[in-house]
Amino acid sequence: MTNNPKGPNILELVFEECNGEAIAFQKNLILSYEKKKKLSTLIEKIDNDDFETTKEKGDALETLTRETLKMLMLFDALPNLHTSTNEIDFLCKLSKSGNIALSKGYINFHKEFLIECKNYNEKVDVTYVGKFAALLINHGMKFGIMVSKEGITGANTKWSYAYGWTKKLYLKCNVLIISLTLDDFRLMLEKSFFEIIEEKKLDIINDTDINSYLSKHPAMDNSPSE
Numbered sequence: 680m681t682n683n684p685k686g687p688n689i690l691e692l693v694f695e696e697c698n699g700e701a702i703a704f705q706k707n708l709i710l711s712y713e714k715k716k717k718l719s720t721l722i723e724k725i726d727n728d729d730f731e732t733t734k735e736k737g738d739a740l741e742t743l744t745r746e747t748l749k750m751l752m753l754f755d756a757l758p759n760l761h762t763s764t765n766e767i768d769f770l771c772k773l774s775k776s777g778n779i780a781l782s783k784g785y786i787n788f789h790k791e792f793l794i795e796c797k798n799y800n801e802k803v804d805v806t807y808v809g810k811f812a813a814l815l816i817n818h819g820m821k822f823g824i825m826v827s828k829e830g831i832t833g834a835n836t837k838w839s840y841a842y843g844w845t846k847k848l849y850l851k852c853n854v855l856i857i858s859l860t861l862d863d864f865r866l867m868l869e870k871s872f873f874e875i876i877e878e879k880k881l882d883i884i885n886d887t888d889i890n891s892y893l894s895k896h897p898a899m900d901n902s903p904s905e
Contacts (some may be wrong), residue, residue: 684739696771697784701727702844704785708871715868721746722864726826740796741768743864744826751872753777753786756794757891763812786873792822804843812856823856824876832861834843849883 710718721743729868730736748756748771755774760767769846772791773781782787795811797803808831815823825831833840845856857879866875 697745697775700783701785704780704783708786708873710750710867716862718743718747718867722861725861730763737798738870740826740828741797744769744794744796747864747867747872753780765817767814767818768796769795769809771834778802778863779865787877788873791820792824793818793820794824797825797827798825800829802832803827803841804832805844806842808844808856812852812854815856816852823854824859826859828861832859844865846883855880855883 696840699840705710711851721739725739725743730739745756745758748754750767751888753776755772757770757772760770770791770795775787777788777791781788781790786799793811793815795814797807803825808825811823811825815821831841831845833844841857843860848854848856857876859875859879863875
């Protein structure tokens with residue numbers, strides 16, 4: 680079959696159709712009005728400390744995380760799994776729908792990952808981030824999400840405290856841990872979960888890319904004498 684020089688070829692039409700499907704899918708990753716309303720209610724309960732029991736308060740972040748994952752409809756989240764040495768808050772896997780979206784290139788995400796929730800009123804320090812990293816490595820995972828109210832210690836521009844340690848972890852072990860805060864859940868009222876996660880991953884990946892700093896040493900220009 681020869682292409683018609685006066686019109687688009689078959690391959691161009693296929694690409695155009697695939698691009699249209701991808702754009703439509705990305706729009707659907709933004710939560711619907713009803714889901715936004717539910718998410719906002721869950722966040723407000725935590726903000727206002729509006730709980731009937733101590734257990735409900737203690738489980739608030741896990742509830743927020745679990746319900747958010749349900750809203751996305753692309754994950755299966757297994758909560759409170761006990762191993763011989765640890766308890767895992769959430770073992771997350773792409774669902775059947777998630778794997779279809781991945782195979783079509785609509786999303787780019789890990790097939791399995793862990794989520795740890797820390798319901799503290801202050802930032803999570805490097806000790807707990809380190810324990811979470813050990814859990815990820817022990818289970819052969821390359822990606823984890825630390826959910827907390829205020830995030831983890833350390834500024835994004837620094838290599839110290841918990842945030843800096845996540846950069847070192849990525850450099851040494853190729854394991855990514857990102858921090859998801861209440862403010863990030865608020866962002867999901869306007870942006871997609873995947874967009875927020877991708878931005879946080881790139882913050883660490885780009886900040887640990889050393890290739891731009893590598894240059895040839897002057898001694899390398901001197902060819903060995905024959």
